[in-house]
Amino acid sequence: MSTDPEEPAPRRGRDWRGLFVDLAPLRTSPEFARLWAGSSVAQIGAQLTIVAVGLHIYELTRSTFAVSLVALWALGPMIVAGLVGGVLVDSFDRRRVALLTAIVAWTSIGTMTLIAFLGVSTTWPYYLLAAVNAASATIIGAARGAILPRLLSPQLLPAAAALNGITMGLAVTVGPALAGLLVAGVGFSWTYLVDAVLFSAAFLGILSLPPMVPAGAARAPVLASIAQSLSFLRRAPNVRATFVFDLIAMTLGTPRVVFPAAGALVLGGEAVTVGILTASFAVGSLLSSLLSGPLGRVRRQGRAVTLAIGAFGIFTALFGVVLLVTGAVVGPGGPDGVVMPALVLAGLALAGTGASDNVSAVFRTTILQAAAPDDVRGRMQGLFYVVVAGGPRVGDLVAGAAATLIALWAPALIGGILIAAIMAVLLRTWHGFQRYDALHPVP
Template sequence: MSGEPGARRRRLRELLVDTAPLRQSPAFAKLWTGTSIAQIGAQVTIVAVGLHVYELTHSTFAVSLVALWALGPMILAGFVGGALADVFDRRLVALVTAVAAWLSIGTMTVIAFLGVEATWPYYALAAINAASATIMGATRGAIIPRLLPTQLLPAAAALSGITMGAAITVGPAVAGVLVASVGVPWTYLLDAVLFTGAFLGILSLPRMRPDGERRSAGLGSVLESLRFLKRAPNVRATFVWDLIAMTLGTPRVVFPAAGALVLGGGPVTVGALTAAFAIGSLLSGLFSGPLGGVRRQGRAVTLAIAVFGACTALFGAVLLVTGLTDAPRDADTPLIPAIVLAGLALAGTGAADNVSAVFRTTILQAAAPDDVRGRMQGLFYVVVAGGPRVGDLIAGALATLLALWAPALIGGILILGIMLILLRTARGFQRYDAHAPTP
């Protein structure tokens, strides 16, 4: 009997996220800590910029232009930044782009305190910040496999998932409170202060030149990476699978209308639905211990995205069924049972998406050779930035042409069906072995 509590504690430890990367690599621990602090600030600014632009223009379209202005520079930065990370000292690349990102936030803070009301400086500075963050993130992704053994990469990816889940959960809430209480300029200032955490991790790194022969960072380097991708089916599959999920399973554009017309509760419901996804991601990261023991990581990616599709379809089904009822559907009358079900479905999508991201990141970091790893990480950021935005366009079109439930229900069913087909047909990726990673 006395051994039972000890056995339960061991089982709980095995279930919780593996913190071995933090213990075994002080450099990774500092990089992770600094990134965690900086990402909270980044989420604060993302929300603050939107609120600030709306305050200046009273236009939802003007708010959407913040992301549109940033998309092109982010995509370009993904390609160029990855090439830079495969040519120059990665510590130096990360440090220079961190300085650029910090200066963009600092400038935004200054002009906000000065009362500048033209929107274009905020668009431009947000785009510079997004591009810098993309290069810094791609470089960081290429650095981590040099700090840790391959078997700890899933745990490192899970820890990064916790960081992002926490940032998405905490950052927007902090931004809303600060903008309402002390104003936009002070909210920007908080990000400028928190972003200094990024320097903590980067400055502690050793010099880290890429392996292999020296090359240029021009167009030829980018084309070389695309040729590598053509002959690397497992790495390529991580991008294709994610694009399928993100383009078909991104119903976030219907949240405002769902809160106003179907579920009730207005902005509060929209906030709850958005938070549900982040909470699911965070919880799956906290209980990610068993993921480190999975060998068939390609199969795990496929199954995780299938679950993502099923949960997305469930969210659409909640909207469909709720819309067919005669219950009140105004912004002041939230339908609590429907909101809870919708939130649980979105929490499931967040959890499944995080599990998929853990294995996709691990495959990319373990299978791609070091001399091309920066460019693959850059392409990863291009997919992450572009996929959801294409998904927003698809979801908006389906919602306009059919109904609010259509993007999630139809997209989720398509994702689930495609993944079930790929389980049978993409046999090479399903057999990918974490103990013998091959691109």
């Protein structure tokens, strides 16, 4: 992603070091540094438990459908938590909201650890506790997103978003791998206990924060407050665009549901291939965060979002091309017959989707935090998490239907082409968002 040549922003360095992630937020704000460090450790534990719960449910039921219910049980509470949690974040001291919610999350993890040690084999407590944990994480995320602009200047928000991208990239890469090793080595109960210990790091960052009472906090009834936030969204085209553009990408470009079939029927390698494909996306996201130095110099951040999502569509389509060509020309692989060139190309395409998605997320997060006024920032962050939670799940349904009705390659190839085409149209028609200026943020 490059800056527009007619509007360069000041550079902090002109050598190769300018390519790497900007660490200025960590140096400038000790509070942000502690919050980021604590969140980074806690996120690894969170990903560990997400994987461990799925494995645990499968061991108890031997049903893939039962495993899918973990996400289904969590979706409703996450949406409610995003809406109601945003109201809480805009009505009360944000530090206190984050702290109390973290206590709820830690209690749910501790309870899950306890019942696992007691050998409880009924599945509903695990579903319930996983849903409570997911809802708590949504509120904590909304609070943290509303807190960051109070800790950092607008110019440092892209760098902070990139640092958070590193957090998620490491968590998604390390957490599942650690979960597999721990479950195989010491069992589910000790794995949950490791998450409980890791999650305690989140408290260190939250406790170090000063009070964070939102500007002009108004404690209206919940429904009225949600209605106010939706009314603001109707009057805020740039903020609204961050949601709309992301929904387009996630609804049409989420082919992860075809990974198991791709590993079994096309690329070969089965579960190992699924792990490689999943990790490729995370590695691309992590690398783009590590090389995010130039992103802080981009002023036309709306245009950058559009181009990044367009690139996401192209890489998604390339993954579909790999599946199409491999299936039609090379023929299927098997458990021991991996089509290695195709797997490498598929991994590179998915790394590209992860990188471009992360670049889009950096700028969408920055626009949301900088342009939304402080008195509605928590509710906007809550809606952001509703979109993040709901979009990929809708995308899973779309991809599953396309794969079933057309072919395995269809969700990625057709969806990717549609995303790129839609972004090309929006680049020419959504003029206000394309002109959004990071130095003069307006909602």
